[in-house]
Amino acid sequence: xxxxxxxxxxxxxxxxxxxxxxxxxxxxxxxxxxxxxxxxxxxxxxxxxxxxxxxxxxxxxxxxxxxxxxxxxxxxxxxxxxxxxxxxxxxxxxxxxxxxxxxxxxxxxxxxxxxxxxxxxxxxxxxxxxxxxxxxxxxxxxxxxxxxxxxxxxxxxxxxxxxxxxxxxxxxxxxxxxxxxxxxxxxxxxxxxxxxxxxxxxxxxxxxxxxxxxxxxxxxxxxxxxxxxxxxxxxxxxxxxxxxxxxxxxxxxxxxxxxxxxxxxxxxxxxxxxxxxxxxxxxxxxxxxxxxxxxxxxxxxxxxxxxxxxxxxxxxxx
Amino acid sequence: xxxxxxxxxxxxxxxxxxxxxxxxxxxxxxxxxxxxxxxxxxxxxxxxxxxxxxxxxxxxxxxxxxxxxxxxxxxxxxxxxxxxxxxxxxxxxxxxxxxxxxxxxxxxxxxxxxxxxxxxxxxxxxxxxxxxxxxxxxxxxxxxxxxxxxxxxxxxxxxxxxxxxxxxxxxxxxxxxxxxxxxxxxxxxxxxxxxxxxxxxxxxxxxxxxxx
Numbered sequence: 135x136x137x138x139x140x141x142x143x144x145x146x147x148x149x150x151x152x153x154x155x156x157x158x159x160x161x162x163x164x165x166x167x168x169x170x171x172x173x174x175x176x177x178x179x180x181x182x183x184x185x186x187x188x189x190x191x192x193x194x195x196x197x198x199x200x201x202x203x204x205x206x207x208x209x210x211x212x213x214x215x216x217x218x219x220x221x222x223x224x225x226x227x228x229x230x231x232x233x234x235x236x237x238x239x240x241x242x243x244x245x246x247x248x249x250x251x252x253x254x255x256x257x258x259x260x261x262x263x264x265x266x267x268x269x270x271x272x273x274x275x276x277x278x279x280x281x282x283x284x285x286x287x288x289x290x291x292x293x294x295x296x297x298x299x300x301x302x303x304x305x306x307x308x309x310x311x312x313x314x315x316x317x318x319x320x321x322x323x324x325x326x327x328x329x330x331x332x333x334x335x336x337x338x339x340x341x342x343x344x345x346x347x348x349x350x351x352x353x354x355x356x357x358x359x360x361x362x363x364x365x366x367x368x369x370x371x372x373x374x375x376x377x378x379x380x381x382x383x384x385x386x387x388x389x390x391x392x393x394x395x396x397x398x399x400x401x402x403x404x405x406x407x408x409x410x411x412x413x414x415x416x417x418x419x420x421x422x423x424x425x426x427x428x429x430x431x432x433x434x435x436x437x438x439x440x441x442x443x444x445x446x447x448x449x450x451x452x
Numbered sequence: 453x454x455x456x457x458x459x460x461x462x463x464x465x466x467x468x469x470x471x472x473x474x475x476x477x478x479x480x481x482x483x484x485x486x487x488x489x490x491x492x493x494x495x496x497x498x499x500x501x502x503x504x505x506x507x508x509x510x511x512x513x514x515x516x517x518x519x520x521x522x523x524x525x526x527x528x529x530x531x532x533x534x535x536x537x538x539x540x541x542x543x544x545x546x547x548x549x550x551x552x553x554x555x556x557x558x559x560x561x562x563x564x565x566x567x568x569x570x571x572x573x574x575x576x577x578x579x580x581x582x583x584x585x586x587x588x589x590x591x592x593x594x595x596x597x598x599x600x601x602x603x604x605x606x607x608x609x610x611x612x613x614x615x616x617x618x619x620x621x622x623x624x625x626x627x628x629x630x631x632x633x634x635x636x637x638x639x640x641x642x643x644x645x646x647x648x649x650x651x652x653x654x655x656x657x658x659x660x661x662x663x664x
Binding site: 135136137138139140142157162164165169170173182184186210213214216219220223226230231233234235236237239240369370371387 | 476492493494495497513514515517536537541544550551552553556557558560561563604607608611614616617618619621623624625636637638639640641642
């Protein structure tokens with residue numbers, strides 16, 4: 135690990151001001167992803183701003199009937215919140231499907247959105263990776279690519295976004311609240327928060343340098359049956375090959391977002407008009423233009439079958 | 453005899469190659485540090501840790517993880533370094549009542565927090581009920597993962613008692629129970645290379661969790 139200086143910030147304004155005046159600074163909250171990457175010298179911040187004292191750890195009702203989740207709310211607390219369990223079950227289930235109990239106790243809402251890919255070529259500093267070392271090439275294309283993205287990929291990168299939480303938030307139309315270096319705030323719909331890799335896979339979100347996530351807001355509940363189904367190589371504590379976050383209404387309409395298939399949570403609203411017609415029709419539109427490798431082509435039929443199982447389960451519940 | 457000599461020779465060659473590659477590994481990082489002197493020198497920070505009820509003030513390199521502070525500076529070697537990357541759970545400790553991975557948090561981030569390690573749960577003369585249950589059910593073989601398993605298990609029962617659901621909780625809104633299926637899911641972050649899992653589940657389910 136490279137050495138770094140360290141400070142604790144007492145407020146969001148203090149944190150963004152510290153980031154603005156210190157080159158090479160990064161915020162640290164749970165640290166479960168950042169410290170791992172620092173040990174491998176994939177992340178090499180020169181200064182860490184500890185944001186754990188920012189008092190952004192509350193879940194509050196909004197005037198619109200939704201919930202405002204502080205960026206520092208731990209994954210465990212968000213999953214266990216009675217309002218989330220009752221009205222946003224897909225989010226609770228997605229969080230509980232991710233990581234381990236120890237990690238969920240430390241990992242935060244803001245940090246979960248910003249976690250980096252688990253592509254093995256990104257982690258292995260002896261391998262080319264356009265995300266870690268822009269311009270060095272992509273080891274995964276033509277390499278071991280079983281876990282990689284099948285949609286929205288580029289010639290530079292086929293990495294996936296590893297979050298389960300973000301997939302549920304995409305289905306729920308969450309918005310991300312931030313504070314910029316100058317202290318101004320903005321709200322970003324989660325659909326626009328993560329980027330596709332394109333020619334610059336190292337740029338993963340629309341956040342500017344030194345911009346801090348302060349909260350994630352959920353709109354008022356939409357009802358329906360909430361299901362998160364994660365398919366992976368072992369029953370617990372593994373990243374998704376394919377995951378489905380779905381909210382299904384009694385009339386068969388609803389929403390669906392996929393994890394494990396793209397550089398961001400994958401949702402195509404237009405495909406949801408096909409939901410009453412079944413999983414095949416939805417997936418055909420949702421994954422239209424998929425670009426697979428021989429190793430990950432199985433993800434397209436797997437997504438369709440997982441969605442079919444989810445829709446069958448929803449029908450049974452309704 | 454010829455075969456045996458060959459083996460000795462190749463083993464010595466192997467050791468020489470090993471030594472050379474160790475040098476080769478250290479060189480680039482030294483060179484990199486020299487190129488960027490601002491990132492090369494250690495930064496020392498003071499931190500007050502409260503471990504097992506004892507308050508200790510330490511001056512630590514900011515890079516020191518909580519695990520390394522416990523083991524190398526406070527000589528509490530019960531918490532184990534397995535993978536050092538958050539994948540095995542051997543380093544699990546309890547911070548402010550919650551289980552966390554001590555390898556994935558910095559010591560300087562633990563100011564004013566109450567840390568409990570395996571040494572703080574019980575003593576050889578007065579075992580914690582979870583420690584006693586692991587002994588009773590033979591919930592280990594080599595024992596390396598055991599401190600992490602036990603710290604995790606103690607916190608798991610607390611999580612169930614607090615009503616925190618898990619992936620296998622059928623009804624998200626109902627209070628969870630300490631069933632074997634719940635224990636297995638909740639303990640999935642603690643790997644046991646010896647495969648003592650069935651005895652570990654027996655040990656945990658035998659501890660009365662409502663009083664945990």
